[in-house]
Amino acid sequence: MIFSAILVFILVYLLFSLSGILFPIDLTWYASLKKPSWTPTGKTIGFIWAVLYALIALSLAIVEYKVGLKNTSITFMLLWVINYLANQAFSFFEFIAKxxxxxxxxxxxxxxxxxxLxxxxxxxxxxAAILLIPYLIWAFVATILAWFIYRLNSY
Incomplete structure (x- = not known):
């Protein structure tokens, strides 16, 4: 069980990090956007996501260790898949599709x-649930930030 939990942690961390490789940030375009004064720097955002990816991966690894992912509900797994795909899609929408x-x-x-989740x-x-709370907080902050950036740059 510990081996499979470690494997889940590594796999989930790598999968969540994938969008940075698949959909690289267009720094020139992003720098040209109007943003609220409270927008974190790119390095800060990168650090936050690195920590969050570790917490997300640890959360799922704990579930794997305690009960095994194969013993979880369809709803639980479906929520994870939707969350993961939406998380990855952001970089595409923001930096590729603009x-x-x-x-x-x-x-x-x-x-x-x-x-x-x-x-x-x-x-x-x-x-495992508590470990997702920082992700939730950041997701709400990111949603508000994305709204402001959208509104400031709608022509």
Missing amino acids: RLDLAFLDTAIVAITTFL IFATLQYSIL
């Missing part, structure tokens, strides 16, 4: 599915 409206909607989906995770592990 669709700030879709990036905003996408962050809202990430926030909503993270909220639901916390409750779905509670039945398997309180600690």
Whole structure:
């Protein structure tokens, strides 16, 4: 069980990090956008995501260790898949498609599915659910930030 939990941690961390490789940030375009004064720097955002990816991966690894992912509900796994796909889609919408409206909607989906994931995770592990709270907080902050960036740059 510990080996499979470690494997889940590594796999989930790598999968969540994938969007940075698949959809690289267009720094010139992003720098040209109007942003609220409270927008974190790119390095800060990168650090936050690195920590969050570790917490997300640890949360799922704990569930794997305690009950095994194959023993979780379809709803639990579906929420994870939707959350993961939405998380990955943000970089595509923001930096490849340059669709700030879709990036905003996408962050809202990430926030909503993270909220639901916390409750779905509670039945398997309180600690695993608690580890998702920083992700939820950041998802809501990111949604608000994405909304402001969209509104400031809508012509």
